[in-house]
Amino acid sequence: DGGITQSPKYLFRKEGQNVTLSCEQNLNHDAMYWYRQDPGQGLRLIYYSQIVNDFQKGDIAEGYSVSREKKESFPLTVTSAQKNPTAFYLCASSRGQGAGNQPQHFGDGTRLSIL
Amino acid sequence: AQSVAQPEDQVNVAEGNPLTVKCTYSVSGNPYLFWYVQYPNRGLQFLLKYITGDNLVKGSYGFEAEFNKSQTSFHLKKPSALVSDSALYFCAVRPRSSNTGKLIFGQGTTLQVKP
Numbered sequence: 001d002g003g004i005t006q007s008p009k010y011l012f013r014k015e016g017q018n019v020t021l022s023c024e025q026n027l028n029h030d031a032m033y034w035y036r037q038d039p040g041q042g043l044r045l046i047y048y049s050q051i052v053n054d055f056q057k058g059d060i061a062e063g064y065s066v067s068r069e070k071k072e073s074f075p076l077t078v079t080s081a082q083k084n085p086t087a088f089y090l091c092a093s094s095r096g097q098g099a100g101n102q103p104q105h106f107g108d109g110t111r112l113s114i115l
Numbered sequence: 116a117q118s119v120a121q122p123e124d125q126v127n128v129a130e131g132n133p134l135t136v137k138c139t140y141s142v143s144g145n146p147y148l149f150w151y152v153q154y155p156n157r158g159l160q161f162l163l164k165y166i167t168g169d170n171l172v173k174g175s176y177g178f179e180a181e182f183n184k185s186q187t188s189f190h191l192k193k194p195s196a197l198v199s200d201s202a203l204y205f206c207a208v209r210p211r212s213s214n215t216g217k218l219i220f221g222q223g224t225t226l227q228v229k230p
Contacts, residue, residue, distance in 0.1 A: 004158075031216040042205065042222040043159075050215060090158055099209070099216035101147045101166045106158035 002027045006091050006107035012115045013078065013085060021076045021110045023091035030096030032074035033104065036060060037088040046089075049074055050096040078112060086114050117142045119208055121221035128196045128228055136191040136224045138206030146208040148189040149218065150180055153203040162204075165189060176200070196228045 004025045013019045025032065031050050035043040045058030049068040063082025068074055074093075078085045088111050092104040119140045128134045140146065147166060151159040163174025170182045180191045189206060203225050207218040 006158075033217075043220045045217070048215070048217060088156075092159075094216035096216055097214050099213075100211075101164060101209075102216070103149055103151075103161040103164060104159075104207075104216065104218055105161070106151075108158045109156065111156070 004107035011112045016080045018079050023074045025093045029093035031094045033092040034076045035090040119221040121224045125225045134193050134196045139188045140208050146210045149207040151205045198228050201228045
């Protein structure tokens with residue numbers, strides 16, 4: 001079945017440590033997205049990528065970094081500069097340019113906590 | 116600025132009663148409109164979308180949504196609520212003029228269905 005796989009499901013970060021969240025899709029989508037969700041709140045866009053080797057900052061990119069070396073993969077690194085990283089992180093994908101009426105598809109998230 | 120509003124943080128209904136979750140938007144043109152559902156510790160699941168045509172759109176799990184152009188609204192409805200419908204619901208829009216797959220999300224509405 002086609003879909004989006006996020007790993008790990010739970011992740012713990014020590015102070016001063018960088019951690020990387022994995023997101024893989026087999027939907028052949030050009031565009032991929034990372035969102036942050038805080039308890040009881042909506043989604044905030046961190047980064048998005050329309051095509052391989054290209055990505056753009058979203059609304060809350062500070063303290064995060066991404067890469068897009070393969071169409072299927074869009075890993076997110078939470079750096080030590082992100083002082084409040086505890087949140088639920090969601091990865092999504094969609095058709096890119098010309099997405100039109102096609103929805104975004106979501107993975108099941110990674111919950112990041114501070115040790 | 117383009118935005119989506121879900122005016123109710125929480126909606127409470129009794130099982131078997133009809134439910135409505137409200138969404139209004141401020142987006143230029145005639146955007147594509149989407150509803151998603153999120154269960155605890157899971158990603159967002161696509162429920163339905165409005166493209167054009169009939170103002171009443173039917174989707175998954177018995178949900179439907181009513182588009183009203185003059186009121187720029189896209190309310191989610193279900194004739195008879197189930198306890199298992201209890202979840203967090205998100206409305207999202209994409210301008211037709213957009214050349215990306217980005218969505219503009221509302222803040223979400225928690226639906227609580229009581230037996």
